[in-house]
Amino acid sequence: MCHTMIRKYNVAGPRYTSYPTVPYWDNAAFSLKKWKENLKRSFEESNEKEGISLYIHLPFCESMCTFCGCNKRITKRHDVEDPYITSVIKEWLMYCDLFGRRPLIRELHLGGGTPTFFSPENLEKLIRGILRKSNVAPDAEFSFEGHPNNTTKEHLKALYNLGFRRVSYGVQDYDKKVQTAINRVQPFENVKRATEEAREIGYTSIGHDIIFGLPFQTEEAVTDTILKTKELMPDRLAFYSYAHVPWIKGNGQRGFKDEDLPGPEQKRNQYENGKKLLAEVGYAEIGMDHFALKTDSLHKAMTNGTLHRNFMGYTTSGSQLMIGLGVSSIGDSWYAFGQNVKSLEEYHHLVKNNIFPIYRGHVLSEEDCIIRKHILNLMCRFRTSWSEDELYFPQIKDILVKLQEMETDGLIEIDTNEIRISEKGRPFVRNVCMAFDMLLQRNKPETQLFSMTV
Incomplete structure (x- = not known):
């Protein structure tokens, strides 16, 4: 790699x-x-x-x-x-x-x-x-x-x-x-x-x-x-x-x-x-x-x-x-x-x-439940979709902006209502999930809470 x-x-x-x-x-x-x-x-x-x-x-x-x-x-x-x-x-x-x-x-x-x-x-x-x-x-x-x-x-x-x-x-x-x-x-x-x-x-x-x-x-x-x-x-x-x-x-x-x-x-x-x-x-x-x-x-x-x-x-x-x-x-x-x-x-x-x-x-809030489903989809199936209303939430557009660089690097593929993680991108599935993690995005930790993704 x-x-x-x-x-x-x-x-x-x-x-x-x-x-x-x-x-x-x-x-x-x-x-x-x-x-x-x-x-x-x-x-x-x-x-x-x-x-x-x-x-x-x-x-x-x-x-x-x-x-x-x-x-x-x-x-x-x-x-x-x-x-x-x-x-x-x-x-x-x-x-x-x-x-x-x-x-x-x-x-x-x-x-x-x-x-x-x-x-x-x-x-x-x-x-x-x-x-x-x-x-x-x-x-x-x-x-x-x-x-x-x-x-x-x-x-x-x-x-x-x-x-x-x-x-x-x-x-x-x-x-x-x-x-x-x-x-x-x-x-x-x-x-x-x-x-x-x-x-x-x-x-x-x-x-x-x-x-x-x-x-x-x-x-x-x-x-x-x-x-x-x-x-x-x-x-x-x-x-x-x-x-x-x-x-x-x-x-x-x-x-x-x-x-x-x-x-x-x-x-x-x-x-x-x-x-x-x-x-x-x-x-x-x-x-x-x-x-x-x-x-x-x-x-x-x-x-x-x-x-x-x-x-x-x-x-x-x-x-x-x-x-x-x-x-x-x-x-x-x-x-x-x-x-x-x-x-x-x-x-x-x-x-x-x-x-x-x-x-x-x-x-869990209503937003938590929706994001949880997306993260489960990514972790278990390397893809997620918001084509159904129950999986759509307003921040999707912001998430897609955050993920554009990963798309450019060939790690993910983005369609109108779906994200797929490529074979090349699988080692970085945690990074893709982090873009969906609204709580992490809104309140980035000042000290290290987690292990490194790689």
């Missing part, structure tokens, strides 16, 4: 797992009462028709990975598991009481932290506690994130027996120097074992996460990681840029110096070479930073137009309502977002006292 383009468009920008993005939520206008009202509205509209998505955050890790920006609690004490499960199940029962009838679960995902920090028995206890008050859709998709070093055959069997068919493993990079810098040392043999055991048990979608732009990472290291990945042929891959945001409190990104990181042009070369290798092996590009074999459900969702994006990343169905359970989880009613408290102690205290542990959120 042309280095001029990288220098030109490499700016700080959101990854758009939501719109509005979290820094632009109007917390002052948000309340727990409004959150509950919007939840009930969305539940009534969507439960029978499509069901709901459920994200459960399991925050514990035995050691700190210094590339990670997630909310986690580092501990080697496993007596934290049982009280946490009790709180999560209780939080879920509070939502069930609010809805007044049994929810239909379409998607369930365990994220972290390290979900496989928990014993197989405790994960089973958690899921059975959730399902006791729920119905499960016939085509439900249950998934979890596994650490290759501690995901055992017992973990895989226990979750498989509860309906899980997808697992994603955090690989990051196989280079020893990189692994040491990010404090995530895991031999290829561990990933191979965890992948093959999942296949033997019957998991139908196995994913690997690979990151480029890590400290001390070279093009050769990324190539080697992808060639090793080729040996295992996971069904899908997340191949994404390391988001360097050390200013976010408590995320642990202080284990190396800024100068240890590859520059923007090196990062983009790592990506372009990796993407080429993946295409040669048979992986198709899905949205932004994701790849899948044609047999995987993610590829099928892209083909049939049901690909969706939310706080869980890319998903195969666009359920209107997503409930987030556990510390720091974010829920999405389509009309509003709500995030749980980030302190483990406060989370336990609130749930114990039958108080929803939501501490901030945003109720």
Whole structure:
């Protein structure tokens, strides 16, 4: 890719797992009462028709990975598991009481932290506690994130027996120097074992996460990681840029110096070479930073137009309502977002006292809802249109003016009522979305809030 383009468009920008993005939520206008009202509205509209998505955050890790920006609690004490499960199940029962009838679960995902920090028995206890008050859709998709070093055959069997068919493993990079810098040392043999055991048990979608732009990472290291990945042929891959945001409190990104990181042009070369290798092996590009074999459900969702994006990343169905359970989880009613408290102690205290542990959120305006649809279209389909009245809004003309330079550079094509992102422009999809982001345009941040787009 042309280095001029990288220098030109490499700016700080959101990854758009939501719109509005979290820094632009109007917390002052948000309340727990409004959150509950919007939840009930969305539940009534969507439960029978499509069901709901459920994200459960399991925050514990035995050691700190210094590339990670997630909310986690580092501990080697496993007596934290049982009280946490009790709180999560209780939080879920509070939502069930609010809805007044049994929810239909379409998607369930365990994220972290390290979900496989928990014993197989405790994960089973958690899921059975959730399902006791729920119905499960016939085509439900249950998934979890596994650490290759501690995901055992017992973990895989226990979750498989509860309906899980997808697992994603955090690989990051196989280079020893990189692994040491990010404090995530895991031999290829561990990933191979965890992948093959999942296949033997019957998991139908196995994913690997690979990151480029890590400290001390070279093009050769990324190539080697992808060639090793080729040996295992996971069904899908997340191949994404390391988001360097050390200013976010408590995320642990202080284990190396800024100068240890590859520059923007090196990062983009790592990506372009990796993407080429993946295409040669048979992986198709899905949205932004994701790849899948044609047999995987993610590829099928892209083909049939049901690909969706939310706080869980890319998903195969666009359920209107997503409930987030556990510390720091974010829920999405389509009309509003709500995030749980980030302190483990406060989370336990609130749930114990039958108080929803939501501490901030945003109720979407009519304009927010329209822009959200455009950004989802761009992120999931690389195109959007305003030919229908419900997707038109007055600022479209201003947006087209902002995008003229990207059109001149061959990154997008603009028709009367449509924008299409070209093959050349796909790495800059975040930049296109930023032109639609009215809240960002009206109130540009004085300090850096987001990672770089390249």
